[in-house]
Amino acid sequence: xxxxxxxxxxxxxxxxxxxxxxxxxxxxxxxxxxxxxxxxxxxxxxxxxxxxxxxxxxxxxxxxxxxxxxxxxxxxxxxxxxxxxxxxxxxxxxxxxxxxxxxxxxxxxxxxxxxxxxxxxxxxxxxxxxxxxxxxxxxxxxxxxxxxxxxxxxxxxxxxxxxxxxxxxxxxxxxxxxxxxxxxxxxxxxxxxxxxxxxxxxxxxxxxxxxxxxxxxxxxxxxxxxxxxxxxxxxxxxxxxxxxxxxxxxxxxxxxxxxxxxxxxxxxxxxxxxxxxxxxxxxxxxxxxxxxxxxxxxxxxxxxxxxxxxxxxxxxxxxxxxxxxxxxxxxxxxxxxxxxxxxxxxxxxxxxxxxxxxxxxxxxxxxxxxxxxxxxxxxxxxxxxxxxxxxxxxxxxxxxxxxxxxxxxxxxx
Numbered sequence: 001x002x003x004x005x006x007x008x009x010x011x012x013x014x015x016x017x018x019x020x021x022x023x024x025x026x027x028x029x030x031x032x033x034x035x036x037x038x039x040x041x042x043x044x045x046x047x048x049x050x051x052x053x054x055x056x057x058x059x060x061x062x063x064x065x066x067x068x069x070x071x072x073x074x075x076x077x078x079x080x081x082x083x084x085x086x087x088x089x090x091x092x093x094x095x096x097x098x099x100x101x102x103x104x105x106x107x108x109x110x111x112x113x114x115x116x117x118x119x120x121x122x123x124x125x126x127x128x129x130x131x132x133x134x135x136x137x138x139x140x141x142x143x144x145x146x147x148x149x150x151x152x153x154x155x156x157x158x159x160x161x162x163x164x165x166x167x168x169x170x171x172x173x174x175x176x177x178x179x180x181x182x183x184x185x186x187x188x189x190x191x192x193x194x195x196x197x198x199x200x201x202x203x204x205x206x207x208x209x210x211x212x213x214x215x216x217x218x219x220x221x222x223x224x225x226x227x228x229x230x231x232x233x234x235x236x237x238x239x240x241x242x243x244x245x246x247x248x249x250x251x252x253x254x255x256x257x258x259x260x261x262x263x264x265x266x267x268x269x270x271x272x273x274x275x276x277x278x279x280x281x282x283x284x285x286x287x288x289x290x291x292x293x294x295x296x297x298x299x300x301x302x303x304x305x306x307x308x309x310x311x312x313x314x315x316x317x318x319x320x321x322x323x324x325x326x327x328x329x330x331x332x333x334x335x336x337x338x339x340x341x342x343x344x345x346x347x348x349x350x351x352x353x354x355x356x357x358x359x360x361x362x363x364x365x366x367x368x369x370x371x372x373x374x375x376x377x378x379x380x381x382x383x384x385x386x387x388x389x390x391x392x393x394x395x396x397x398x399x400x401x402x403x404x405x406x407x408x409x410x411x412x413x
Contacts, residue, residue: 016037016038016039017047020037020039020048021048023036030044042088045084045087045091046084046088049083049087131161131164134151134154134161176211176213177221179211180211180218181221181225183203183206184222184227185227187199187202188227193229195229196227196228199218199222200213200215200218243341245344246349247344248359248360248361249360250361250362250369251334251336251358251359251360252291255334257291257292260290260292261321261326261328261331262291262292262331262332263292263333263336264288264289264290264291264297264334265288265373266286266288266310266314266335266336266337266373267286267287267337267338267370267374267376268284268286268287268305268310268342270283270285271284271301283301283302284303284309285300285301285302286299286300286309286312286342287299287313287376288313288316288335289372289373289376291372294372294376297316297321298313298315298317299313299316300312305342307342307343307345307347307348311348314352318355328355329355329356329357330356332358334358334360335358336360336361336362337360337361337362337370338369339362343361
């Protein structure tokens with residue numbers, strides 16, 4: 001019950017009832033009337049809805065001998081009481097319905113506001129703040145239910161709520177990130193080239209449980225703070241010297257070519273091609289170059305690293321030499337290449353021996369032992385090859401069986 005403090009208990013119950021009726025007639029709200037008089041809100045409703053002649057209780061008159069009149073009077077009083085209680089309940093129902101509509105409107109407005117905020121700012125507010133919301137409501141002593149009711153409201157289980165409480169807070173995550181950044185900066189001062197994966201292993205070894213962070217999260221922290229090393233672009237390998245085929249010594253280690261058709265150097269290089277604005281790839285070019293004149297004697301463009309393009313490039317070099325009247329079989333020509341599987345293959349070696357050409361190969365992986373071929377490869381790769389260039393190369397590849405006096409290529413180095 002709510003009792004007023006201004007009137008107190010100075011008035012009798014009958015006087016209080018008259019005062020309530022007068023205040024209601026003057027237009028004062030019912031709740032303010034209940035706050036001013038020492039009676040409950042239900043009693044105020046009952047007094048106001050009583051008939052006018054029943055606002056004030058009359059003193060009980062002595063019973064008369066007319067019992068029928070007394071019975072009618074009691075029945076009338078009971079009817080009036082029922083009518084007043086019914087009117088009171090209807091008023092309360094009306095007020096509760098109004099409160100329910102207001103609550104539903106408020107809930108709908110907040111739901112719409114959250115949806116608009118999530119769509120505009122791209123933040124999953126419900127997913128990120130449901131656990132914090134339940135914590136705040138429980139701390140404030142939510143009168144509408146406990147953990148179970150609140151978890152049902154957000155569509156999660158109690159186990160999920162208690163598990164989420166064990167996860168680190170945003171403040172803890174920020175602190176851990178600062179520690180990781182400081183640790184990586186200290187390590188990088190001693191070893192600037194250490195990679196992110198090794199840093200993560202070292203960090204987990206030094207802080208096993210206190211500051212455990214997953215590998216992906218660790219990489220994200222390094223990336224956000226510009227601590228990731230720039231990865232080197234991988235280049236396709238064109239030489240595979242890990243084979244069981246026979247190899248040959250280097251015959252031109254101390255030789256300086258003094259005439260054409262004395263030394264041919266061979267190599268395979270990759271050509272980066274641009275198919276379109278968003279697509280690129282590689283093609284493999286087999287070259288045979290005269291070490292004295294730097295003229296490309298034979299070449300062939302291929303899609304893979306098989307020995308077929310290399311054999312076709314060698315046949316092209318033989319054809320050009322024969323058309324020029326050069327006897328390569330008795331001229332002491334030396335063919336020099338790396339130890340790749342293409343040049344050590346049985347077909348390639350037999351073709352060189354059938355032409356009585358000396359076979360020379362590099363003795364290690366040092367590119368300086370085949371410097372001329374490597375330099376020509378570098379010159380060719382400086383050009384940005386397009387799809388149209390490749391079409392032109394294919395046309396030249398198809399024409400190599402014809403006289404090639406007009407297709408001589410000389411690379412200036």
